[in-house]
Amino acid sequence: MESNAGTTETRSNVTVPDGGEVAAFESLQFTDEIHRLISAPGTDNASSFTALLELPATQVVELLHSPESVKLIVASAPNVEDFKGSFHFPSNTGLIQKDARFSVFSGEGNNKNEKSNSPEMTSKNSSANLEKAVKSEPAETVSSLPLVSDPTMENRNIKRKDREKKVKGSTKKSKTATNERLEDAEKLPYVHVRARRGQATDSHSLAERARREKINARMKLLQELVPGCNKISGTALVLDEIINHVQSLQRQVEFLSMRLATVNPRIDFNLDSLFTPESGSTMDGGNFPSLVTPLIWPDVQVNGYRKQFQHQWHFDTLKQPIWGREEVCNNYVTLENSLLSCDSSANSATLHANQLKMEL
């Protein structure tokens, strides 16, 4: 099979998967295509080389099974006329299909094709830098848009190589790649994970890699949520930090609800202060003018309980100084709930409950 692959270059670069049922198919078509390519006057050695690179199973199976779609793609792509002289069918379709998918590159296919070989050697070095673990290829095209044409070319070479590597995997993966290519660029039914250089490409490790990348993405989000996590490196420590944060938040909520239970019977929340805690005075008449109601609370023997709870509750991190500062009687909050008025008879509030609910 490998002898049919033609030049030694191709043999080194293209390894037809052994034992796959598609492999036999490919080898037959390989001979046809290669003869055609070799006989036709090539614009470049590069073009035939890349064309041969394109030919591994995915392309060939495609060509076999759906020549009409290829023709359609050929017809639609503007690059057909660029390839003067020989009708490099496979190379055209390869690049055209890529161009059909990455419509950004449609105008530059010719240049890329000719220049493709020289950066290929360097691309191996730069592939490590330029590799992006992306889930969908259109996303990758969008992300590589601002790059100069050379890096984009290298990206394409990387994609080509990666497609080879994908081919080396199971035939199932190759079939998914072909299905993907036959479809529109935007609809990618399969999650695509880049097989990086030197990494295994069987389905298990690919799935695992996809999972790991998902987990890493979510860890990054969590790091942004939890303050002070950005500097920590190492996911175990970050997880510890997250755990501490969740615990402290839960304790805070407990503490504050305890305070709610003890402090006063008629806390009326100032909506403004609730949602903009930095706003200073609650006596601002402009918050909800219809709702501002002065409340004079009955003197509640809260101080005694407060001391008790100070003993019981030792929250170092939380708002202990507020205990001392707090003057229950002077809490002045605007009314939000009319239901609270039934609690006390000393309430002189004017209630606009319906307005309240509408505004909420």
Place this chain on the structure above:
Amino acid sequence: MNNPHHLNPTSLKSRFTTRFLRALTKIRAQKPISSSSPTEIFRRYRRIKVAADKSMAYSVRSRRIWSRAMLWKLRSRSYRRQDPCSGRRSGKTNQAIMKKSSNENTTTRREDGVGFVEEADELRQLVPGGETMNLCNLLDETAHYIKCLTTQVQLFSPIGKG
């Protein structure tokens, strides 16, 4: 002059606020504060805490695993309190289900190929309903749970300051 920070009536904050305030007023209406022994206060505290949890879970509805788990816990607790017979039944089924899931989890040990097993288990204990989540979902749920908890804290904290 109006408040420049206009409230989004459908945001999590506003939903939680309305619900929680409603619950709070109900609690206040039930027991006037005049009778405030420490046990009473503690009982109120428990009720307020439950109300906070409940209103938060209801604000999130069933969109999140943790909120569903929390609602389930609350409902099973309330059933148990109302009717001991039915509570026993539901409690048993709930416990059986939870035990089964936790057994599965402990036996499978959730190695996942990443080395955060202890931390992940701790996190699972913290986040409600976390036992039944794989690491991926757990991180998702943790993020949302943190967001909700911070909302709660933000809403509660101006109480003392007035």
